[in-house]
Amino acid sequence: MTNRYAIVLAAGQGTRMKSKLYKVLHPVCGKPMVEHVIDQVSTLGLHKIVTVIGFGADLVQSLIGERSQYSLQEEQLGTAHAVMQASSLLEGEKGTTLIICGDTPLIRAETMEALLMHHEKLGAKASILTAYAKDPTGYGRIIRESNGDVLRIVEHKDATDEERMVQEINTGTYCFDNESLFQALKQVSNENVQGEYYLPDVIEILKNAGDTVSAYQTEQFEETLGVNDRVALSQAEAFMKDRVNRKHMVNGVTIIDPSNTYISADTMIGADTVIYPGTMITGKSIIGSDSILGPNTEIRDCQIGNNTIIRQSVAHNSSIGDHVAIGPFAHIRPESEIMDNVKIGNFVEVKKAVFGKGSKASHLSYIGDALIGSDVNLGCGSITVNYDGKKKYLTTIEDGAFIGCNSNLIAPVTVGKNAYVAAGSTINKDIPGGSLAIARARQVNKENYASRLTSKE
Missing domain, CATH: 3.90.550.10 (Spore Coat Polysaccharide Biosynthesis Protein SpsA; Chain A)
Incomplete structure (x- = not known):
């Protein structure tokens, strides 16, 4: 030859x-x-x-x-x-x-x-x-x-x-x-x-x-087509987008509105995954089968498993397992690992954290620089306080732990296996497994005090 x-x-x-x-x-x-x-x-x-x-x-x-x-x-x-x-x-x-x-x-x-x-x-x-x-x-x-x-x-x-x-x-x-x-x-x-x-x-x-x-x-x-200016660049983008979307649809991916769906040339998607309008999948992302992405979702350089749903959310440089539910309005920041059967709900931000199987943070939480075990429940408003202005520290929450609503976990700190944190607590010391931690001021009721304040006006 x-x-x-x-x-x-x-x-x-x-x-x-x-x-x-x-x-x-x-x-x-x-x-x-x-x-x-x-x-x-x-x-x-x-x-x-x-x-x-x-x-x-x-x-x-x-x-x-x-x-x-x-x-x-x-x-x-x-x-x-x-x-x-x-x-x-x-x-x-x-x-x-x-x-x-x-x-x-x-x-x-x-x-x-x-x-x-x-x-x-x-x-x-x-x-x-x-x-x-x-x-x-x-x-x-x-x-x-x-x-x-x-x-x-x-x-x-x-x-x-x-x-x-x-x-x-x-x-x-x-x-x-x-x-x-x-x-x-x-x-x-x-x-x-x-x-x-x-x-x-x-x-x-x-x-x-x-x-x-x-x-x-x-x-x-x-x-x-040779690209010599921004007009030709946009034309090339349109042709390539159509080619990429068509390839995925031929291979069994449902794209509801191809004209409003952007998929990078290096993305891989399994059959029977459904992509809704306004979704952008960029970088070298790998998406499994039978998943649902969008609408209005941004995925970049992520590995996403099978039967996972991500709606109106952003995920970058992270690994997301099977049967995961994310969103709406969640943000998965780089170096996060979301394992199988996890729920990340609305207005939850995850950064450089591991979520073990079956764990959930359903709403309004920030979980960063954290190691979350399996079957952990993070109540509404849970926050890992991981930065002191100079260094970042790790928060560890072991299997089966329950974090009550509006709790602050000041790293470095460990919540032991099956431990409970009472709602409204600020935790700055390790909690042994099976324990209940309460870290909040005792409630004091001052009767008739509110009416006294009103009478001064």
Whole structure:
């Protein structure tokens, strides 16, 4: 089998984005554009992937890591110049090289594979990925010969009226015979208005040498979308959102209103889970089966089990078990572990805490930096007082304990197994298992005192 390589162009700053963030790092459905491309390319079983980096080089490299080798384009002098930077890693290698831009997040591995197969079957020296555009304005047109080979690429501004009627456009993704590519790159000139070296010029050089140049047309124009500004970014987001939601629905997830449901590209969801409108699931979240999420719920980087319900709530970077009920209006903050059969009710905030099986905090509580055992009941208004202004301390509540309403547990403190805390108590000492702790002032009734206050007015 022919050796295959890929060059991912990710060096541009993207001035039209008008952003401090480098263009290829802008996210689409929660993942940077260039990472979408690398993820798809990485499934093709290539011998070598080279990413050409420039602006934001360190950030791009730290994101992609060891999935690619790197070449640095110190000056952005055009796409052909960018490809030349990979010469130290690829020049002289026999095989096929795929060239793709890092700002095309929608392109699929299946389309890249189809282009490679088409290119190798024809024995072409170059193959262009093309698409049919309803409105091709601004795109380079593919002018074919009668046998289907590419005659030339004509930029919109240079096209005749007849050529502008052509709706097959150049997407900017190519396959080349690797040796021919680097030989032709040495002939590319920068004698143009921008003074840059353009990769499409390689097509003309190979054509003039009598080599075969072919084109493969993808059926889905939207997957070839290149993102150069915020308008195109929003379009890519919409296309990707639709693709992601459709994938989950095909796999058995019910999404009540896909247009108002946002799911990141890396999220996994089990069958028969139902997602209500206004729900956002971001990061690398994993959702089990038969769960209910939403409406108006935000999940980020969470693992959620089966048969769990989360309504009108927020959960970040936490683990949530099976048969859990959360919300409405609960906040599960990072590093929390909610085990099976737990109830976290309305206006409860949990932060860096473990909730054992069957425990519940039904309403109006703050539980932070805490280790909660199994079958614990936290009454309304329970608070773990864990911060003294300098350090945070752990509150431990052992299995079967009952915390009465409006109780403050001042950490570090331990409530023993099956212990009770009387309502309204402020606890600052450990409670032995099986004990009842009462820490509140004794009630004093002063008869007729209220009427005396009233008479003074």
